[in-house]
Amino acid sequence: MERKLLHILRSLLGMNKDDRQPDADDSNVDLIRVKLNTYMLQHQPFLKPHYKLKDLAEDLQMPLHQLSAFLNKRLGMHFTDYLNQFRVKYCEDLIKNERPGKINLKELVPKCGFHNRNTFTSAFKKFTGKTPSDYVRNRQFS
Template sequence: MELIYYYPIMVLLAVILYYLSLRIVIHTQFLFVNKETPSRKTFILEEQASKHLLDKLTLFMNEEKPFLDGDVSLITLANSLDVNPKVLSFVINEHSNKNFNDYINDWRVEEVKKRLNDKAYKHYKMLSIAFDCGFNSKSTFNLAFKKATGLSPSQYKNSNTY
């Protein structure tokens, strides 16, 4: 057989190969299309129940002040509220846009600010107040305070008069 008879067969094979390659590429693109997933809220907790738990958490934080304990954890707080730790974590993340540690540290910072503005604590050292409010280290306290207020603790103390 002469070479001229192989050209149509080669062209046909090239077209088939091109067609199959194109189908694979198109099919692969469909596999990796970012499909919209429902929000986590529908899987974890309904909106009304979530707000109710947030209110319960806020009330508990104001009355019992568990954040003053330096060893407070998501599990211990969830047990105190009689909820699943994952549910509590979801509510904190969803409503405060913070993780558990940042949420607790914000409560601690607010307590430090109250005490710094209270004349009864005027003779206390800053670090003593921080430890009393649940912070376990000076560096954590300084970072959390700066993150929450935009000022270092000493800048905040100097800017407020008793």
């Protein structure tokens, strides 16, 4: 009953996300998303080990605070995780395209934009659910 009342109050006050009409902000969000994804895929800045949010904002010619807010609020992640998901995907592609037995994880770290093995391993496990070694091992048997 309380939930229903709360829903009705929010609706009357225009606070329900479901009841919200698309506005100029929504189209701006879509433009930023397309611009960001296009840039990331075409220019691959995530391969630079010390690439920062400030660098991406400058490359996209947009205010730093706007980019940061977009990543945090609209995508629900910090810049580091956003960058690392591209790095891990790139690494997965490299592993898939390499002959089994020829993969050197130590060499993958800088190739994928990571500056150390611990960060690489943590990010890889976060986004794939496996350590890089387990991922390579499982790939060889599949």
